[in-house]
Amino acid sequence: MAASVDAAVAVAPPASSSAVDEAGGAVEQARTLIGALNLLSRNLPLPPDVLRAVSSIYHDGGAGDGDGEAEKEGDEEKEGDEEMAAADAAEEGCAEGADGGAAEGATLIEELEDAIFKNHKIPVSYSELAALKEGRFNASIQHRLAELEGLPSTRGEDLQMKCLLELYGLKLLDLQKKVRSDISAEYWLHKKCAYPEKQLFDWGMMRIRYPFAMYGIGDSFLMDADDVHRKRRFTERMSRLEEEEKIQADIRKRKFFTEILNASREHQVQLGTTFKQRKQRNDGVLAWHVRARQRISRQEKSRMNLLKIGDQEAYMRMVEESKNERLKMLLDKTNELLEGIGKAVQRQKDAEHVSQPEGNEVPKGSESDSQISDIKNESPEESPSDDDADLPGSADENKFNAGRRLDFTVHSIEEKVTEQPSALEGGELRPYQLEGLQWMLSLFNNNLNGILADEMGLGKTIQTIALIAYLLEKKEVPGPHLIIAPKAVLPNWSNEFKTWAPSIATILYDGRPDERRALRDKNFDVQGLQFNVLLTHYDLILKDKKFLKKVHWHYLIVDEGHRLKNHECALARTLVSGYQIRRRLLLTGTPIQNSLQELWSLLNFILPNIFNSSQNFEEWFNAPFACDVSLNDEEQLLILHRLHQVLRPFLLRRKKDEVEKYLPVKTQVILKCDMSAWQKAYYEQVTSRERVALGSGLRSKALQNLSMQLRKCCNHPYLFVEHYNMYQREEIVRASGKFELLDRLLPKLQRAGHRVLLFSQMTKLLDVLEVYLQMYNFKYMRLDGSTKTEERGRLLADFNKKDSEYFMFLLSTRAGGLGLNLQTADTVIIFDSDWNPQMDQQAEDRAHRIGQKKEVRVFVLVSVGSIEEEILDRAKQKMGIDAKVIQAGLFNTTSTGQASLVAGDPQERHKLAGN
Numbered sequence: 001m002a003a004s005v006d007a008a009v010a011v012a013p014p015a016s017s018s019a020v021d022e023a024g025g026a027v028e029q030a031r032t033l034i035g036a037l038n039l040l041s042r043n044l045p046l047p048p049d050v051l052r053a054v055s056s057i058y059h060d061g062g063a064g065d066g067d068g069e070a071e072k073e074g075d076e077e078k079e080g081d082e083e084m085a086a087a088d089a090a091e092e093g094c095a096e097g098a099d100g101g102a103a104e105g106a107t108l109i110e111e112l113e114d115a116i117f118k119n120h121k122i123p124v125s126y127s128e129l130a131a132l133k134e135g136r137f138n139a140s141i142q143h144r145l146a147e148l149e150g151l152p153s154t155r156g157e158d159l160q161m162k163c164l165l166e167l168y169g170l171k172l173l174d175l176q177k178k179v180r181s182d183i184s185a186e187y188w189l190h191k192k193c194a195y196p197e198k199q200l201f202d203w204g205m206m207r208i209r210y211p212f213a214m215y216g217i218g219d220s221f222l223m224d225a226d227d228v229h230r231k232r233r234f235t236e237r238m239s240r241l242e243e244e245e246k247i248q249a250d251i252r253k254r255k256f257f258t259e260i261l262n263a264s265r266e267h268q269v270q271l272g273t274t275f276k277q278r279k280q281r282n283d284g285v286l287a288w289h290v291r292a293r294q295r296i297s298r299q300e301k302s303r304m305n306l307l308k309i310g311d312q313e314a315y316m317r318m319v320e321e322s323k324n325e326r327l328k329m330l331l332d333k334t335n336e337l338l339e340g341i342g343k344a345v346q347r348q349k350d351a352e353h354v355s356q357p358e359g360n361e362v363p364k365g366s367e368s369d370s371q372i373s374d375i376k377n378e379s380p381e382e383s384p385s386d387d388d389a390d391l392p393g394s395a396d397e398n399k400f401n402a403g404r405r406l407d408f409t410v411h412s413i414e415e416k417v418t419e420q421p422s423a424l425e426g427g428e429l430r431p432y433q434l435e436g437l438q439w440m441l442s443l444f445n446n447n448l449n450g451i452l453a454d455e456m457g458l459g460k461t462i463q464t465i466a467l468i469a470y471l472l473e474k475k476e477v478p479g480p481h482l483i484i485a486p487k488a489v490l491p492n493w494s495n496e497f498k499t500w501a502p503s504i505a506t507i508l509y510d511g512r513p514d515e516r517r518a519l520r521d522k523n524f525d526v527q528g529l530q531f532n533v534l535l536t537h538y539d540l541i542l543k544d545k546k547f548l549k550k551v552h553w554h555y556l557i558v559d560e561g562h563r564l565k566n567h568e569c570a571l572a573r574t575l576v577s578g579y580q581i582r583r584r585l586l587l588t589g590t591p592i593q594n595s596l597q598e599l600w601s602l603l604n605f606i607l608p609n610i611f612n613s614s615q616n617f618e619e620w621f622n623a624p625f626a627c628d629v630s631l632n633d634e635e636q637l638l639i640l641h642r643l644h645q646v647l648r649p650f651l652l653r654r655k656k657d658e659v660e661k662y663l664p665v666k667t668q669v670i671l672k673c674d675m676s677a678w679q680k681a682y683y684e685q686v687t688s689r690e691r692v693a694l695g696s697g698l699r700s701k702a703l704q705n706l707s708m709q710l711r712k713c714c715n716h717p718y719l720f721v722e723h724y725n726m727y728q729r730e731e732i733v734r735a736s737g738k739f740e741l742l743d744r745l746l747p748k749l750q751r752a753g754h755r756v757l758l759f760s761q762m763t764k765l766l767d768v769l770e771v772y773l774q775m776y777n778f779k780y781m782r783l784d785g786s787t788k789t790e791e792r793g794r795l796l797a798d799f800n801k802k803d804s805e806y807f808m809f810l811l812s813t814r815a816g817g818l819g820l821n822l823q824t825a826d827t828v829i830i831f832d833s834d835w836n837p838q839m840d841q842q843a844e845d846r847a848h849r850i851g852q853k854k855e856v857r858v859f860v861l862v863s864v865g866s867i868e869e870e871i872l873d874r875a876k877q878k879m880g881i882d883a884k885v886i887q888a889g890l891f892n893t894t895s896t897g898q899a900s901l902v903a904g905d906p907q908e909r910h911k912l913a914g915n
């Protein structure tokens with residue numbers, strides 16, 4: 001205890017000069033301290049007043065200031081031990097040179113401090129304690145340094161050296177601490193950062209350096225005291241680690257984002273490449289489709305071109321190559337039809353061959369002999385028959401040239417006509433007329449019948465007369481031939497026969513019954529027939545069937561053959577069933593008037609064994625005209641071409657602009673006129689009244705009647721009143737818009753030297769017109785259904801004669817539109833249009849025909865806002881069918897291939913004939 005007190009005294013700070021002034025206080029403090037130490041050495045608790053005094057002394061700074069202390073931290077970490085060892089070493093060194101009780105005194109002081117702190121009621125924080133210890137430690141170092149520096153140099157050399165070493169060692173203490181701390185931190189960081197995944201765990205362990213069990217409950221103060229340095233270091237390290245970690249996290253983040261960025265860039269590049277590839281692929285596919293479409297449309301175009309130029313074989317080859325199943329099916333079906341027709345034709349020819357072995361039909365011309373002999377010498381077995389499926393060439397080839405094969409089958413026996421028969425005296429046949437004659441002769445030679453369908457005014461009458469003359473002259477076929485024509489046309493026929501072939505005996509079988517009986521008595525005598533040709537009209541075919549059917553007619557020629565457009569009509573039935581006729585020839589300028597059905601009826605009439613089913617025909621060929629069948633342009637054209645192939649061998653049609661190049665043109669002008677107030681009132685009344693009538697059930701009749709009444713309104717109101725003569729001259733014009741227009745037009749036409757044909761559907765209107773023309777002193781003639789046959793001839797002759805005084809010819813469209821030659825007129829007025837546009841066209845062509853020298857003007861009068869506008873529209877539609885079927889058909893001889901076959905390679909003929 002004494003030692004402790006001494007030590008306490010020894011380590012007590014030396015008294016300064018100022019302290020001397022307070023010496024009393026210091027003595028007192030020393031006493032207090034000594035008393036306290038005595039108590040403590042006996043393990044007695046410090047009374048509160050002593051403790052307070054000691055505390056106050058201590059806190060006033062006296063106790064710890066300048067003390068050279070050394071800490072003992074037995075369980076401290078290595079670094080702590082090293083520090084303490086260094087401190088101890090320093091203290092040991094000092095002890096040798098100074099008094100050795102200083103360390104012991106310091107220990108007592110520490111114990112005293114600890115006791116004070118233990119008994120201190122106010123808790124001392126860990127940091128305060130740490131700071132206290134640190135302060136004590138530093139003070140002892142400073143104290144020792146001062147001691148060492150203050151030592152006299154007179155001591156022994158060894159001691160002097162030791163003291164110097166200690167002095168330098170202590171001076172290096174701070175540096176040593178710093179170096180050690182840096183090295184350990186670096187080492188730790190290096191170690192920890194090498195295994196970043198362990199960091200969290202290690203950090204946790206660092207924070208809980210010792211297990212809690214090592215400290216007793218309530219030893220938190222102690223724990224804190226132990227950890228003070230460690231925590232500080234840890235705090236530093238932590239902050240460094242955190243910093244490092246932050247940097248690492250930042251680096252990782254950057255790396256991560258860089259990777260993401262790179263990946264996204266890579267992805268973008270990849271996407272770009274993929275898009276590029278996909279685009280390339282899509283572009284390729286698109287380009288392929290475009291090319292395919294272009295190829296298809298090119299193919300379509302070239303197929304259409306082939307169709308248009310009529311190269312069926314090349315066309316069909318292209319269709320075969322294409323993958324168009326629909327076209328193939330159409331071709332196959334129509335091919336079947338063509339094959340069927342071809343076989344039927346062959347059957348008919350064979351049958352005729354057998355039944356007429358004497359063969360009037362065999363050509364006798366020297367030129368044709370060689371061509372025909374082969375066929376003539378053929379036995380029936382050798383000739384191509386319907387069941388000869390083994391015609392040369394592959395089935396495909398047969399399919400490709402089915403049209404040509406049909407053509408050849410029909411016209412297999414050819415006879416070239418180079419000059420007209422000498423009996424034809426009236427003029428010289430034009431080249432196309434000679435071709436027409438040759439075509440008709442070909443049908444005759446092949447035991448077949450046909451339709452001569454040249455445009456009106458191209459000389460069908462003359463060509464027929466030429467055929468009859470040729471048969472008489474070259475074939476020794478004198479007839480008898482029966483020519484049936486509309487009554488109005490009979491005089492024309494009679495005149496043409498007289499003009500062109502006066503040597504051919506012709507009788508015009510017409511007139512009253514007694515006149516006809518007289519004719520029969522004269523010409524049908526027991527020795528035979530006294531005529532070559534009998535001309536009559538349709539009515540008498542029915543009326544005088546009893547007599548006429550007894551004759552074996554060689555040729556039946558029906559002019560205006562479209563009369564037979566209904567194969568069920570009485571005339572057709574009578575001719576087919578009641579008459580003995582070997583050959584039939586139809587003449588018509590308008591083979592199609594309304595529908596394809598009509599055309600089939602004509603074909604059925606001329607060749608009933610071949611065109612025996614309208615069903616197939618219509619099924620396949622009516623499609624382009626049916627509203628409910630959807631066909632594209634090519635399909636329509638194809639069907640029309642196939643139809644033309646069927647028709648071509650049996651139908652010959654030439655158009656004026658093709659063959660009569662010098663014929664002046666015909667122009668049509670539609671003149672629209674307003675109706676007068678009177679006409680409009682009537683028009684209104686008719687429509688409202690008929691509307692009421694329509695409700696009563698008689699719909700179609702009412703409609704027909706309505707149409708007729710409306711057309712009357714459009715023409716003239718006088719058609720509704722009885723005594724129009726009572727009106728004044730001006731009234732007749734003012735009452736009708738069309739008359740007003742005529743009133744302005746006619747004087748001009750007359751002054752300009754034109755001559756006018758005026759056609760109307762209504763004879764009553766012709767009456768009104770007559771009144772008007774008389775009022776104005778226009779010279780006119782009139783022809784309608786009531787005009788007698790002999791009178792008609794005279795009228796035509798008077799009108800056509802040179803310097804005729806007649807300015808106008810009034811004609812009813814029905815009676816005057818057919819067969820008349822009125823080419824001395826150059827103006828045609830269609831006062832009211834027919835529902836059938838072909839009727840109007842026939843009327844127009846009375847003037848526009850061979851012999852016409854001037855341009856022909858056609859004026860069509862139409863009342864504005866009336867039914868007549870609808871009639872015009874309908875007319876256009878109907879003309880469309882005609883344009884498709886007939887006009888586009890190239891039914892001239894060159895396009896039939898017939899001419900080319902005649903002139904062509906004999907091998908080709910043989911090939912087609914199957915020989």
Ligand SMILES: Nc1ncnc2c1ncn2[C@@H]1O[C@H](COP(=O)(O)OP(=O)(O)OP(=O)(O)O)[C@@H](O)[C@H]1O
Pocket residue numbers: 427428429430433454455456457458459460461462463588589818819820821845849850851
């Ligand atoms: N080769 C010719 N030389 C001179 N005139 C001709 C010739 N051919 C025809 N004609 C004349 O042309 C006119 C019309 O001839 P044709 O009456 O035979 O025609 P079409 O075709 O029968 O007419 P439509 O169909 O109207 O009855 C007639 O006056 C006729 O005399």
